[in-house]
Amino acid sequence: MNDSAADLDLSERPTAPRPAALDHTARNRRVIWLLLSATFVVILNETIMSVAIRELMLDLNIDARAAQWLTTAFLLTMAIVIPITGFLLQRFNTRPIFLTAMSLFSAGTLLAALAPIFEVLLVARVIQASGTAIMVPLLMTTIMTLIPVSQRGRTMGNVSIVISVAPAIGPTVSGLILNALSWRWMFWLVLPIALVMLFIGFRKVENVTEPERVPLDITSVILSAFGFGGLIYGLSRIGESGAEDASAAEQAAATMPMWIALGVGVMGLGTFVWRQLRLQRRDLALLDLRTFRSANFAVSIVVMVVSMAALFGTIILLPIYMQQVLGFEPLQTGLLLLPGGLLMGLLAPLVGRLYDRFGPKPLLIPGSIIVSSALWALTMITESTTSTYLLGAHLLLSLGLAFLFTPLFTSALGSVNPHLYSHASATVGTVQQVAGAAGTALFITIMSSTSVALASEGASATTAAAGGVQAAFFAGAVISLLAVAGSIFVSKPADVPEGMPAAH
Numbered sequence: 001m002n003d004s005a006a007d008l009d010l011s012e013r014p015t016a017p018r019p020a021a022l023d024h025t026a027r028n029r030r031v032i033w034l035l036l037s038a039t040f041v042v043i044l045n046e047t048i049m050s051v052a053i054r055e056l057m058l059d060l061n062i063d064a065r066a067a068q069w070l071t072t073a074f075l076l077t078m079a080i081v082i083p084i085t086g087f088l089l090q091r092f093n094t095r096p097i098f099l100t101a102m103s104l105f106s107a108g109t110l111l112a113a114l115a116p117i118f119e120v121l122l123v124a125r126v127i128q129a130s131g132t133a134i135m136v137p138l139l140m141t142t143i144m145t146l147i148p149v150s151q152r153g154r155t156m157g158n159v160s161i162v163i164s165v166a167p168a169i170g171p172t173v174s175g176l177i178l179n180a181l182s183w184r185w186m187f188w189l190v191l192p193i194a195l196v197m198l199f200i201g202f203r204k205v206e207n208v209t210e211p212e213r214v215p216l217d218i219t220s221v222i223l224s225a226f227g228f229g230g231l232i233y234g235l236s237r238i239g240e241s242g243a244e245d246a247s248a249a250e251q252a253a254a255t256m257p258m259w260i261a262l263g264v265g266v267m268g269l270g271t272f273v274w275r276q277l278r279l280q281r282r283d284l285a286l287l288d289l290r291t292f293r294s295a296n297f298a299v300s301i302v303v304m305v306v307s308m309a310a311l312f313g314t315i316i317l318l319p320i321y322m323q324q325v326l327g328f329e330p331l332q333t334g335l336l337l338l339p340g341g342l343l344m345g346l347l348a349p350l351v352g353r354l355y356d357r358f359g360p361k362p363l364l365i366p367g368s369i370i371v372s373s374a375l376w377a378l379t380m381i382t383e384s385t386t387s388t389y390l391l392g393a394h395l396l397l398s399l400g401l402a403f404l405f406t407p408l409f410t411s412a413l414g415s416v417n418p419h420l421y422s423h424a425s426a427t428v429g430t431v432q433q434v435a436g437a438a439g440t441a442l443f444i445t446i447m448s449s450t451s452v453a454l455a456s457e458g459a460s461a462t463t464a465a466a467g468g469v470q471a472a473f474f475a476g477a478v479i480s481l482l483a484v485a486g487s488i489f490v491s492k493p494a495d496v497p498e499g500m501p502a503a504h
Helices: 002-012 018-044 053-060 064-091 094-114 118-146 149-180 191-204 218-237 248-282 289-293 295-324 330-358 361-378 387-414 418-456 461-487
Strands: none
Touching (some): 064 218, 094 191, 289 295, 295 418
């Protein structure tokens, strides 16, 4: 009897942990897919307002600059909040952070849909952005914590759908909505989706990370706000200041806020970096910059900056070109850009699997060359360029970007010590916002200045606008060569960075 009892006990021992392990894996998968879905919804709102400027000006009785603040304020809030998420993700559990982020986003969306005046809509966009800023680093940190190294590529492929495709199809979504409904429906249609995500998160999201009691350095928060906020605001003002027929003194006065903001941003950011370097010696930094001790992380970030600048610059420039030069309606513009966004989404999971198998170089090198080729092709556009040519160039650009983002995210985050994942995620998110703003500012500034110069030489408005867009893409094409060079130096991270134990 004792022998049989012992046999029974031994036969059951190996199988006892399996249901728990399966439940653990299912829980992780459930959490990640919910975070992916929720992040896609919130990121979509970053660019959804870009083709609604005209409707907002008419309905709320505001000018174009005020309407543009609805996007600028969103970017500003993201740039200020994201650096703080490194602390939040260390200090609090997954579930309360997710619920806070989606509650903020849902509240902001409801307020935006109901906004009676511009000021209320602006506040609503700030609230929305606060939730969005938390979601992106939360998603990345959770993936790096839960997913084994061998499977991170395919999972980061899904993250690429969220981070690159969502803003790319934002103008398309808003164009489709505005073709039949008022601008308020951009929020009414998103609100139930956000509330469903919040409800599912309340029921299903479990805590998958271990919080630590870390202090919050208020001085760093203030410096971060001035540094990143000043840079984003200053960059967003480039190309917008001053009327074409204004005097030199009027032009100088109009550009003064831009220069002040950039100066404050540079000084604030420099002081912020200095303070982090001091605080990180005691593990007290708001944004730990020891992530840059990894050469692979640093190089990946540089290539990411160029890629994000190209993506956001193209997102803003192509619609301007199509509407001002070719005379497209917003719906036509959105539909022409849609295939490129869909292509990135369809390729992202495949690229992730290829990364897991072959590493980053076989993807990054051809991807960066394709992106550069697409930008060089866009330098050839004129006032008579066909929509077929534009579609082909945009598809080529989307193809190249699809091969870039997943390897860059995975290589960058996988190159740092596991205890720095939250800081690396916050750094990647902040860099994305600054790079997007810089790319937009660069493209718009070159387009505007070239168009003004051509117009002063007697060119027609259409020819001048086409020449400005052509010059902007030329600058982007030249800068894209940096990404081609940088991609050669990105390598697949070791399974266990710098001798640290891998996180599970």
